[in-house]
Amino acid sequence: MLGLVTSCSTSTNEQATNVTEMTIYSGRSEEFIAPFFADWQAATGIKLNVRYGDSAELSAQILEEGSNSPADLFLSQDAGSLGAISQAGLFTTLPSDVAADIPAAYVAANREWVGITGRARVFAYAPVRVKTLPASVTDLTKSIYKNQIGIAPTNASFQAFLAALIENKGSGFAKTWLEGLQANGVKIYLKNSAIVEAIDKGEISLGLVNHYYIWEVSESLGRAINVKNGFFAPSDLGNLINVSGAGVLQTSAKQKTAQDLINYLTSPAAQQKFVTDTHEYSLLDGALPPTDLPTLDKIGAPSLDLKNLSNIKATQDLLIQVGLL
Amino acid sequence: MLTTSPARIAEPPSSHTQSQRGWRAVLLTSVGAVAGISMIPFVYLLVRASDKPFDEIVQLLLRQKTLEVLATTATLVICVVAINLVLGIAIASGLHFVHLPFRRLLVIPMVLPLAIPSYVFTYTWVALIPSFSGFAAAVFILSISTIPYIILATLAGLRSIDGSQIEVARSLGLNLPQTFLRVVFPQIRGHVSAGALLAGLYTMSDFGAVSLLNVETLTVSIQNMYRASYDRSAAAVISFVLIAFSILFVLADESIKGKSTQSQLLKSTSFKSPLIRKKYLRFGTTSIITAFALVAVILPFYVLLTRFFSNPVAIDWTSLATATISTVSVAALGAIIALVLSAPLGLLLSAGASRFTTVTNKIVVIAHALPGVVVGLALVSIGSKLGALYQTTFLLAFAYAILFLAKSVTSMSSSLARVPDGVKDVAATLGMNPWAVVKKVIAPIAAPGIGIGTILVFLTAMKELPATLMLRPTGFETLATQIWSSGSINRFNEAAPYALILVLVAAIPTFLISRPDKEDHSYLQESTGGPSERT
């Protein structure tokens, strides 16, 4: 059942009366998110004009558009691109009653964006070939994994993880680690799905991806694959939980409507739908995890302020420096 | 030798020349506007790049990765162009000189690859050979994608050669290869070079194929910087590397064209030397043509068709139809805008090149090397300030026009150059004012060539992706965006219907361009070894 949280905030920014439609830039692919939009549209009668694209490309577009952007809401696949928009000062501060049930760890400290689903960093591996599971990301520079590892450095999730690494251990450490990987014959892929496929094919044995890719690849191939998810030891930086989230554009005239949509997406029913349909984690306390996976609190994610994931520049510069970008 | 005293002035003074001067001013301003429009991406890149401090820019330009990517791009372009030249000239010469069955129709499959986007080619070949990836694969795909440019250009050049020259050369003792090298080739050099220029520039700007095949060219690098990094300034800096490289290419083409023999042929009758019937040549040509058709047309079509029919997912016919209509309409609009923009430049060029028009011409051509993502973002930057105009089909069509203006301009100026010299003067003395001369003489003669250029823009616009993604109205899907949104390579089955329809729809204009040349159109005098009709 759909439960729309009606908010009566006192500090709404502009809100047009009689909203009939709203514009969303969605970095989440149509296939996954469209059903949610359809449900909301049916319940509220408000037409959603959704522009689908890649999160980072859309964020670049919003940055170029600046205050002239027609977008009301930006739904992103990762915190990094949300952080970039926030840093450019293009998001509104969300009132405290929007997505009130999402734990603070998954919400921007300045409340300019909120997390909606959880995406855990894992290592996907081929059980038949990997006998010794790595306990830490730092293990990946060891010779037993020589030429066996795949990463996707252009991927936002990888960069988010790297940003966490830099934040926690410093860029010198991160640089050494990256160079260690390169020396260990790490293979570069453009997409996470390509990594999982490669593991299945036997090109590599282990790859740094997000947890839901084993489902995604298996569904698209139409068959089971010989790849499993593995987590590093608790508190290891490789266990980063990233979020997909949303923010409302400052220049939007439909702030309240956008907030309503965010509340819908963070409602228990919608959150459960995320777990079932897209195999992502719900961010609500006590929610069921995806099949065969530990709950969020059991993963032992490093304690890290997600806000710091928007320190993208340093991450990118480092990747450019070592030649991975 | 009498001089009489000045008589009454018979006509009001200067009103005619004033209007002529007015026309010239209008044309010049229009060309200036076109130059300005073509400069939009460059200005955008300058503004973005200047956000970076100078030493960072230098560091970025000189770091190893940049140089590696530049080397990859350069090698790729050189390989593709080299292969295309050898193969393209061979095929075109075979089609022109050798007696083959169904000779006139064989051109069509040679040119059909133009209807297939490079990413669709990649998809089909990966479907055939799952391990298809890497540099060699990229060379292969980009070669078959761009060879039609060279084939069409060479054919146009070959048709302008007087057959009697070949007879003379043979009678002087030259064998076939010698005749080709010493008589034919020098005269087609300019045409071939123009085709190679387009092929090279396209290869530089391609993103679809190289990204799918994991080859990092400058375009991929730029796109990655936009996509994965929010550092638009770094991307802009790298874009300048791309521009510099394309300038080199353009200059190389200039120097080749300058050396080619300018043949002013005033034949009243065309002399076509009889077709060669030598067995080994007929066999050789047929083999090459068949092999190429197999690899570039038959196999991809086969894959598309089988995927289409074996599709487990039900086809959404409505969205297919809508996407088709959207694609065709916005591409057509783009082609028309390109035509309108290139008309003043073409008209001025046909009246004689000035430094102004030459520079504008060069800017337009260099802009052709820019990847769609750059032009897209540049127009996002400007377009978003235009309020209601932003994210409209008109702006998208306009982006297509900027992206592909070079094709329209080169075909226009070469078509206009085919108007014989004295004809315009004679028309004037027969009572035609300048506008009537354009309407009744220049336009009819130049129309076929201009039509081809416009069709080429239309064709290329249909396949465009990155700029389309950014600039289209929300919810507006083209066949290309639908193919893209079907995700990764292994979900190709969902993309197959859109890919198939795109190729079929694009095949129609491609067929129009490649129509067998009516041999008796030799009345069109080829006055220079410059760009050919279909560039």
Place this chain on the structure above:
Amino acid sequence: MNALEVSHLKVLLSGKVVLDDLSLSLAPGQIAALLGPSGCGKTTLLRSIAGLIRPSEGQIRFGKQLVSFSSVHLPPHKRKIGYVPQEGALFPHLNIADNISFGIDSSVFTKDQIRQTTKEMLALTGMDGFGKRMPHQLSGGQQTRVALARALAIKPSIVLLDEPFSALDAELRTELRTDVITLLRSQNTTAILVTHDREEGLVSADVIALMREGKIVQSGTPEDVYSAPISPTIASSTGDALVLQASQLSDGTTDYILNPIKSSAPLVASGHIVIRPEEIKLNKSLTDGSINGQIIKIDYYGHDAMVAIDIAGQHLQVRIPGPFDFNVGQSVALEHVGPVRFFSNN
């Protein structure tokens, strides 16, 4: 009233003076031949008259109408001039009939009238039945005829022909030229024919204008220009000319190799005389006091022959009528029968 008057015309092209203080007038129906070496400005003059070039100084008038004078410049499409350029320039995309009728104003004439005129023009130029053909199907001579028909179809007051016969072989050339001139005369058209063929000019025209470096250096009837050239160089431009050293004496006689004078009269001027090759007679019988020379070479042209004679080391070319009785090596007597055209060195 002259059909065409060009007065003190000055034309600059790319900063260079191409026509310099040029004046020319033609009475209605007159045909003028413009002779001169390449680059002397013949085509420029035609194009200026047609309005395709704007002069910097001077006047051009058609009858009463002033078409070009300082700020006045009637554009070409209003001048009603027939222009036949060197390359013919037929419209490649139109058939012959449409080419011919191209300049006829369809807002003034009906379709039938236009058809009729086209038919007349085709007949006049001997191109009956060619109406539906395309230009590239025609030979060079045929294209020239069509170009002329096209120019005449607009009933122009003046026709300008720029070396229209240059691309043709000799036999065709003569035939076509005759037809064209006859046609022009029959229509009483004023015309200027540019040619570098001396004989063509002499045979076709009422007036010959000799151009050199942008100026008209001599004009007049063919006879005048041929027999009374104003300088040795000019003489060569209208026909073969023998230029011999000569001296003029105080008693009015001129001393030159064919007329040695043994007088004691003082020298008044030294210079050259110009003789036409046909003005020398050859005689087999040598007499006392005859000027003798030896035949070195005979070029036989059928209707006449050019004989090269050696006189005291000098070579002269003599033209003699066809049937002759001389051999190479023979000694002959030379007699100058013709005017003594003396040009002083000063």
